[in-house]
Amino acid sequence: MTRVVVVTGTDTGVGKTIASAAIAARAVADGQRVLVVKPVQTGVGGTEPDPHDIATVADLSGAEVLELVALDEPLAPDTAARRQGVAIPTVREHVARIRAELPSYDLVVVEGAGGLLVRLDAEGGTLLDIARDLTFALMRADGSPVEVVVVCRAGLGTLNHTELTTTALRAVQVEPAGLVIGAWPAEPGVAETCNRTDLTRLTGVPVLAVVPAGAGSLAPEEFRAAAPAWFG
Template identity: 85%
Template structure:
């Protein structure tokens, strides 16, 4: 029997700060619990320099899940990658090089999760390449009878504004012939209000994309063992 082809999941957010890293960790923990070999790739990590650096997203995922992680580029300032690179005076690889590196990593894993930076159209390189370009290029490069399936998961907010931001992200993906696999609500409040409750119903209705998981507020603060146990239960 032929072994199943490795899979790729690209995780994007509707904006920055929507819970993308914890959603990535939850996806990784669920796959690891199912016995899969998982790698999380962060093409570009910003904000890691200075006197008060941001935590590395990949390190957060590794701590919570125990899966393999890989950062391809790190930049000092907490800015869009192309802006941070320009201000730092460094050249960063174009998106096509990230695609090539990810393809080479696939044979060693069952699932490779690629976490973007900010939203779908944030520029990841100095040539205008975005996570949308990376997702599109991976999808078409790996398409075929023996290729690897690629899915895109959108992490969104629970509160006001999420319907507009999520619909815009879905529309951008469909414009390049990518149908999103699902939505993840990145942080669900302990006591949701009317807006959150309505949005949970309206998100799949207005986008036509199912809600795959709802992550509780504070999920990233759980102890690693508790996170790994709980993560699979957050998925529909």
């Protein structure tokens, strides 16, 4: 039975890619067959393109990767596609593609773009829809588990943003499996220290991992060796 982990975030830039790499690296170290899927990547065109998140994940984790859509401008996917004049798959098509990959792997990690409600297609579909549709489709099909992990910040504002995200998941009957603090500072202040406890107290969701700030700059072998220790 394939395990599916959907990685979302409370916002853009919170550390989803590095968290996805850490989840994948931990499973690869356990000898699992791992695929990380990025349904939509934006910002990869122009004179100063962003790196493909999926390339970062592959380099750090050693997992297999799959990017379904790449768009030039660093905008929400539906906006970037409209401005670029291209048609992009619907969320339903993304779900079907992900499901087709499941039999070949022990773990499939699905990394979102931006926050939970960022629009991934021209019909208003979001990562929330992917998480919901995968959860209920796999539950009906064979009971394969889907775990939704929310990557959040350590500092001020994270409690509100994380509660909003977990509330949105529960509104569609998807219980978040855990939180990952995406960039834990080397010298945390009072806010960070309190938030580390309060995130679980206020959301009812456990903190599964705390990723140190700058982890994405580690050499791949250092990243893979260190990643398992970030999980509680």
